Amino acid sequence: MSILINENTRLIVQGITGHEGSFHAHQMLTYGTNIVAGVTPGKGGEWVLDGKVPVFDSVKTAVDVSGANTSVIFVPARFAADAIYEAIDANVELIVCITEGIPVKEMTQITQILKGSRSRLIGPNSPGIISPPYTKVGIIPSTITQPGSVGVVSRSGTLTYEVVYALKQAGIGTSTCVGIGGDAIVGSRFVDVLSHFEGDPQTDMVVMIGEIGGQDEEIAANFIGTNLSKPVIGFIAGQAAPPDKRMGHAGAIIESGVGTAEAKIAALKDAGVKVASYPEEIPGLIENLRAIH
């Protein structure tokens, strides 16, 4: 079994008739994902993807008719927060938001509403999730993955592809690859996904790809040290990046002493994580670990 998505996933695509939504819905369907409906306000009643998928005016109707449990959002940034609220309101279990550029204010509010809801949000600004060989929700290219037992979780988009591709080149497959999104405020953090991997029998090892900024990697390191039985390989992007000058005194006060690549790498190493110096070093680290275990 994979995590979050699998053959029981019944997916609706919000924004299915748009340029992005339409293209990636086709990709997902071709890969094998069970797309049960699409949503585009004002286009209810149409059928898309060669007449295979019905379109509804609202998520509620789409869920009522199709029994969907997962939604992926491709609507433009100005309407994406409303689309997330609509999916939460319809009790969609897993919401994956690909859209980037949602204002921070909306995300702080959505964070509060998610707390009292039955939904989990991945993203926004996420490349989505892929569980090879049959299920993907989002835009991760399917050709760069193969099935296997390494779980991957990342804040980045293309950097994730780089890592997953390097694994495949080395003959290492992926159980599930989850892009949690690069924005300051996202629906799910490293810890949330790591705890899913801990409970997944198919996953025997996890690759975690972090970035400078925020404290998510430090929090994850603490979780790994205390709650995760499976080995973790880490990579932190931004070691050569200049310090961010934009967060003001208030930001510096809140994040004082955390957020740098050095702090994150140190925290991960303290938790027993093997930290790679560059992405293509990761397959070798995995093989070393396998040789030991």
Next chain:
Amino acid sequence: MSILINENTRLIVQGITGHEGSFHAHQMLTYGTNIVAGVTPGKGGEWVLDGKVPVFDSVKTAVDVSGANTSVIFVPARFAADAIYEAIDANVELIVCITEGIPVKEMTQITQILKGSRSRLIGPNSPGIISPPYTKVGIIPSTITQPGSVGVVSRSGTLTYEVVYALKQAGIGTSTCVGIGGDAIVGSRFVDVLSHFEGDPQTDMVVMIGEIGGQDEEIAANFIGTNLSKPVIGFIAGQAAPPDKRMGHAGAIIESGVGTAEAKIAALKDAGVKVASYPEEIPGLIENLRAIH
């Protein structure tokens, strides 16, 4: 045992240095209530009630220092919502708001926040709670009650006094008397209090005093019919009142067919409740029930 308040109650009085707060704090203390602190912003450090009770600037500090678990609010309407939020923020278990005139908008928002909190709110516009013979939180005159086994719950103020007094005149005592408040939106409803009475060994019978308007009595009737093992005596005020003309089409659509005295009385009778025609009929109904059981 009584419900909601008892000898373990550790009370703070918000607005203790005001006219009302000061007078009723004295009354409560004299009755035997364990008042552990008062809160008046800007007066932290003073001692009131003959030097027996310390005043703090914030509920948080008062709770931290005194270990209070209950708060009663006497602050003016414009500041009362903030006072409720402050008590919720400080994780006060039971908040009793005496203040009347809080705008509906504030109460709709407070209702949402209460859902995710550890606090229960009684009121606003409530006369409070009394558990004879030693504990009262609010303004119910202590002289009109005596200890006993009849629970009383009411939306009214003075009408409640009328009923409790009539009980006392007939030699019938009260386990706890709870005024849930007369406003359209209150923190606790009949059902909440009834379920407390169901679990209270001291209470063997409940008097419920309703009013026209809203659907709380109908909802309570349904609860009584299905979940309450103890006998209930009811009274609904407003049988002779003219219909409310002010709620518009929208109100009529939402409340269609409920809210009248007739509808409430019928619902209660369907649930096996003995309904009195006027307040002073209640003691006789209780004695009849006792004779049967």
Next chain:
Amino acid sequence: MRLHEYQSKEIFHQQHIPIPRGRLASTPEEAKLIAEEFNGPVVLKAQVLVGGRGKAGGIRLVKSPSEAHEVASKILGSRIKDIPVRRLLIEEAVNIQQEIYFGMTVDRKTGETIVIASAEGGVDIEEIARKTPEKIAKVGINPLLGLKGFQARILAAEIDLPRNLWRSFIEIAQNLYRAYTQLDATLAEINPLVITSSNRLVALDGKILLDENALFRHPEYLDKRDLSAETPEEIEARKFCLSYIKLSGNIGCLVNGAGLAMATMDIIQHKGGQAANFLDIGGGAGAEKVAAALRIILSDPQVETVLINIFGGITRCDEVARGIIKSMEDVDTKIPFVVRLVGTNEEEGKQILASANLETADTLQEAAEKAVALSMEVLVS
């Protein structure tokens, strides 16, 4: 507090909700001038705060400025359900293709605002709701989030609104909700919201109720309260913060607390009498306030007996007694009083009244029986 149609429409206009072009007229001449300016058929609408204006002749379509003058001179100064008509709203007539209902109010049950839409609006909306509830679309609003676009869209879809009007409907819905929250309204309705023959949505009539407890945040409306629909007694009662409603019986009631006031009316009815009014002096009333309340009760010519029922908590019985004595000094009346005082400072109150030689009672039941008996005597005599 209920706003006039023209006030509601001012708010709609500020919030970019389309309304017909319109202006207020206080004289037939003004009505004529406005009709000339609009250069086409206009509707004359009496601005009175009562329901059923249209059926009572308060809304009239006219074709010409001279007809506007003629009809306006008939309506202005007349009374609709006993309320004098002082102003007319003169609006350009609109070609109506469909009448929709759109409104929102607080649902006491959930503590949320419910937003309601129906494809069949107009005056019979409540009957539609009763007979064919499936024609009513509703959505509950989290007050911390407000009305989201998707919720308005769900309503538009459920009432089968033509798709080319969805965007306009969603804007109107969110704009009305914004006004509703900004103004602390407890009700905001557009009824009817019409689809015109040129396929636009226009708010043809509106009703807004403001939360009395929140008026301190909206002083501009405090000044604008229209007292013409209220009796002098009601105006006087508001001045003293008394809750007063005139009824048709002959027993004047003075009670502390709304619930007890209702229970007092109930027992009067139960004993065969009828209350002349609902009057709640609230908590902690002083002698002045009690005296004012009695003046209001005694100014009602229908009142033939007065029942005073006070259960003192915050309210002190001695203060009430002083108020009674004061009003008996002020107003020379032969109307009999039945007084029942219980609770805080009960003894002091009774002593004050002892000299006045009034009928007293120990229980509410006894008080009601005495008052009803007295009111019957008067009837017989």
Next chain:
Amino acid sequence: MRLHEYQSKEIFHQQHIPIPRGRLASTPEEAKLIAEEFNGPVVLKAQVLVGGRGKAGGIRLVKSPSEAHEVASKILGSRIKDIPVRRLLIEEAVNIQQEIYFGMTVDRKTGETIVIASAEGGVDIEEIARKTPEKIAKVGINPLLGLKGFQARILAAEIDLPRNLWRSFIEIAQNLYRAYTQLDATLAEINPLVITSSNRLVALDGKILLDENALFRHPEYLDKRDLSAETPEEIEARKFCLSYIKLSGNIGCLVNGAGLAMATMDIIQHKGGQAANFLDIGGGAGAEKVAAALRIILSDPQVETVLINIFGGITRCDEVARGIIKSMEDVDTKIPFVVRLVGTNEEEGKQILASANLETADTLQEAAEKAVALSMEVLVS
């Protein structure tokens, strides 16, 4: 987007947060006139979007109009941390009794806004926070409720603010929070918020950052963006929606995706080289955008090698290849390129580049090694 001090103060003023009387001057004459009008000591403050203005001589107290003229003529036109000073804010001098810090920003960890206060404000606030964290009072705000009065009061009590200033502090706090949410700010600071010798709270300096993603709601600030602190390359990059930051190395980088761009810089450093810039072309870039990005990189005289690392997802390798060819036609350059293309339409991309005779690589590691080697060669030659 960072606002100037004078823009922040305009916002403070609109929100009823007290500020010193002040006006903008672009010439020494204007500075003198304003000083004459204020008729007392004034402070001249350079309006440049960099930190540490004061220590760099950008803030000066003067006693007379003539001194204002003299000092203004020195500061105006000079450069502070390489940014030209075009405008001065001339403010009435304030007698300071105490400097407080007050600010708010989003906490990524909780997704809430954290409001922060300290009795010791001013330029050293970060050091105070590090050395004596107990002097910093913080409170987390539920974004659906906003900053409540009691929360501001708790801050006032925790920083031992004199009680007679609590009401004023609570108002300032709530007003700043309102501005922060209305403007979609990610940071709003008053530092210092001073207690004057006449015991009033006044905002002496302010900093506001706006959320770039929400600027569509605030078009008035889009127009006001101050480009003077940005290089021509950064301005050009914004035009093409490229994320570009100039750095000090000599290997120009063109990458798709921020994480991959950072990882590319990291591996360059790991292999002994140094990136000349961070440049993310984002997802789905076309040939035009790629060509623009290369123009920006090549216009940097420090660049001696270019490394292009593209992992095609939404981005198509053939489009990137076409952009590379286009820029080589536009710009006549001898600078060597190392190109690595993987992913969507990889083969097509490689075919397009085949004719161009560029250095290519299959892996990121190989690409980095080649680019670093080339950059060293150049250094040696």
